[in-house]
Structures are given as structure tokens and as C-alpha cells.
Amino acid sequence: MARVTIIIPNYNGKQLLENCIRTLERQTCRDFHLLIVDNGSTDGSGAVTSETLDIEWIFLKKNTGFCGAVNVGIARTKTPYFLLLNNDTEAEEHFVAEMLAGIEKSERIFSCSAQMLDYRDRELIDNAGDYYTVFGWALARGKGRMAARYGQEAEVFSACGGAAIYRTEAVGRIGRFDERHFAYLEDVDMGYRARIYGYRNRYLPDAKVYHVGSATTGARYNEKKVFLAARNSVYLAYKNMPPIQLLFNLPFLAAGVGIKALFFLRKGFAGEYLRGIRCGIVGAGRCERVRFRRCNLPHYVRIQLELWANCVKVLLKR
Numbered sequence: 001m002a003r004v005t006i007i008i009p010n011y012n013g014k015q016l017l018e019n020c021i022r023t024l025e026r027q028t029c030r031d032f033h034l035l036i037v038d039n040g041s042t043d044g045s046g047a048v049t050s051e052t053l054d055i056e057w058i059f060l061k062k063n064t065g066f067c068g069a070v071n072v073g074i075a076r077t078k079t080p081y082f083l084l085l086n087n088d089t090e091a092e093e094h095f096v097a098e099m100l101a102g103i104e105k106s107e108r109i110f111s112c113s114a115q116m117l118d119y120r121d122r123e124l125i126d127n128a129g130d131y132y133t134v135f136g137w138a139l140a141r142g143k144g145r146m147a148a149r150y151g152q153e154a155e156v157f158s159a160c161g162g163a164a165i166y167r168t169e170a171v172g173r174i175g176r177f178d179e180r181h182f183a184y185l186e187d188v189d190m191g192y193r194a195r196i197y198g199y200r201n202r203y204l205p206d207a208k209v210y211h212v213g214s215a216t217t218g219a220r221y222n223e224k225k226v227f228l229a230a231r232n233s234v235y236l237a238y239k240n241m242p243p244i245q246l247l248f249n250l251p252f253l254a255a256g257v258g259i260k261a262l263f264f265l266r267k268g269f270a271g272e273y274l275r276g277i278r279c280g281i282v283g284a285g286r287c288e289r290v291r292f293r294r295c296n297l298p299h300y301v302r303i304q305l306e307l308w309a310n311c312v313k314v315l316l317k318r
Contacts, residue, residue, distance in 0.1 A: 002079050003080060004033075004080070004099070004100060005081070008084075010033070010037065010045050011040070012043045012046060014041070014047075017048050020089055021055070026093050027094075039063040040063050046059060058072055061202050066186060067177040070084060084164050086162040088212035089208040089212070090119070092207075095207050103166075105200075107167075108198070109202055111159040113159035115207060115303070116209055119211055124144055124215060125143055126142040127140040127162065129156025129158070130191065132188055132310060133311045134249055135253065135255060135256030136253045137260070139314060140219045158190065163207075174199075178288075180235065184229040188236060193240065230273045231280040234277060234284055238280075238284040239289050239290060240289075260273060
């Protein structure tokens with residue numbers, strides 16, 4: 001049996017998907033099962049094939065978002081690990097081998113994030129794991145900076161779901177991706193839950209992929225993306241912070257909203273951002289919160305310290 005299932009969610013990305021699969025055909029480690037979950041594409045994506053890989057397809061009738069598609073893939077997974085991969089990526093030949101080697105170092109490792117490099121300028125980082133801060137901001141570590149600065153393995157708050165490997169058994173314990181997110185911050189939410197349960201998330205610089213970025217949405221910022229990210233940022237804090245921690249952090253979270261609103265005012269998306277925040281506040285009560293357990297108290301303390309430390313790291317551009 002394969003050791004890992006590679007799950008690629010796809011929506012109208014035929015050409016990108018063909019390129020992604022070609023890079024998987026060149027992997028030095030072939031101990032994987034390839035599963036593509038199609039979100040109701042209309043561009044003929046289902047006709048994509050491989051000369052050397054057996055592809056299992058799941059065709060959904062409508063676009064269920066990243067979370068919905070990935071959860072369908074996880075439900076089908078029978079391997080100890082699953083690896084999420086965006087269709088707009090190119091993987092280097094040792095990518096799968098490095099990801100497996102990284103997560104197998106310890107049973108307490110929940111996920112490992114690849115070194116995602118900019119597709120157009122391959123010396124620049126697109127993502128080296130995710131930060132989460134006390135201001136309620138999730139940020140891609142190292143984005144836009146020289147990859148040479150991020151050549152060491154490191155602990156990260158969460159793995160970027162665009163190219164990350166996860167421990168299947170642990171997901172069964174903490175839950176799958178929250179489909180209320182649809183897309184954006186669902187990977188940070190997953191990593192946050194894992195941290196509460198005492199798992200670790202790692203960054204693996206030798207597992208490299210090149211990422212086009214915004215290939216499905218078409219731009220780094222657009223109305224839908226800004227709205228969903230804003231709404232999901234509220235869900236993220238509400239679901240994972242116990243009431244006391246949430247109250248303690250509320251001034252910082254409010255300041256974070258104010259600063260982001262000013263940022264998006266300059267970008268022309270302030271209305272969508274504030275609408276997303278409002279929608280998140282109204283809908284948060286319908287979210288399933290992580291149940292507080294006293295045995296996890298040391299993990300909550302460790303997370304809170306990291307939320308502050310990550311603010312410093314962001315300011316210092318680490």
C-alpha cells in the first residue's frame with residue numbers, strides 16, 4: 001500500500017493541472033496514490049491523464065470550495081498521510097520524498113509545510129509556513145524574500161495547505177477542514193487545532209514547489225477573497241480561543257481589524273473587508289468551537305506566547 005495520498009483539488013484548471021501532474025511523474029519517490037477532486041469544472045479538466053501514474057478522480061457536481069473538495073479526498077484516504085497540493089504548482093523531483101521524511105521524524109508532528117517558491121522569480125519565497133499573530137492576522141512566512149534566508153527547518157504555527165503533508169490519524173482526532181470557511185485560513189485553523197492538542201507543525205526547506213499563486217481567483221486581492229478572508233479571520237479566533245483568552249486578546253484583535261480596514265481602504269476593498277468582519281461576527285455563534293480541556297492548558301499558554309512572538313518576527317521580517 002502507498003504511504004501517502006496526494007490530494008489535488010481542482011476547479012477549471014486543466015492546463016495548470018497537466019503541468020502539475022508532469023512534475024509528479026518525475027518524483028524519485030513513487031510511494032503515493034494520486035487523487036484529484038474536481039469541483040464541478042467545465043473546462044474539460046476530467047480529460048487530463050498521465051502516462052505513468054494511476055489517477056483516481058472524484059467529480060463533484062458543484063464548486064464546494066477548497067475545504068469541501070479536500071474533505072472528500074480525506075474521507076477517501078487510506079494511507080497514513082495525505083499531501084495537499086495546489087493544481088498551480090510544480091514540484092521538484094525530491095518533493096514527495098522530503099515531505100515523507102519530514103513528517104516521519106516524530107509522531108507528534110501533525111503537518112509539514114513545503115518551501116513554496118514564486119513561480120516567476122524562483123529565488124523568492126512564496127510561503128515558508130504560516131504565522132498567526134495576536135492581532136488576528138495570518139501571514140505567509142518569508143513571502144517576497146530571498147529563499148536563501150529560509151534554508152533551515154523550523155517550527156511554524158501552521159502549514160500552508162497549498163503544499164503540505166498531514167498525519168491522517170491525527171485529523172481523525174481533531175477534525176477535518178471546516179467547510180464553513182469555503183476557502184482561505186482553513187489551513188491555519190487546522191494547524192491551530194492541532195497545536196491545541198499538542199501537535200507540532202514544521203517547515204521543510206528541502207521539499208520545494210513553485211507556485212503560480214492566485215491562479216483560481218485571478219488576483220492577489222479581489223472582492224470575494226477579501227470578504228472570505230475577513231470573515232474567516234473572525235471564525236478562526238472565535239473557534240480556537242477559549243472565552244477568557246478571547247476576551248484577553250479582544251483589544252489586539254480589534255486593533256488588527258482597524259489597521260486592516262485602513263490597508264484595504266487604500267486597496268479599494270474596505271467595504272468588502274468590513275462586510276466580511278460583520279458576517280463573521282454574526283455567524284461565529286454557529287461555528288463549532290474547540291472544546292476546552294484543562295489538560296491542554298499548557299498548549300494554550302504556549303500558543304499565546306507565540307501569538308506575541310510572531311508579531312515581533314513579522315516586524316523584524318523573519
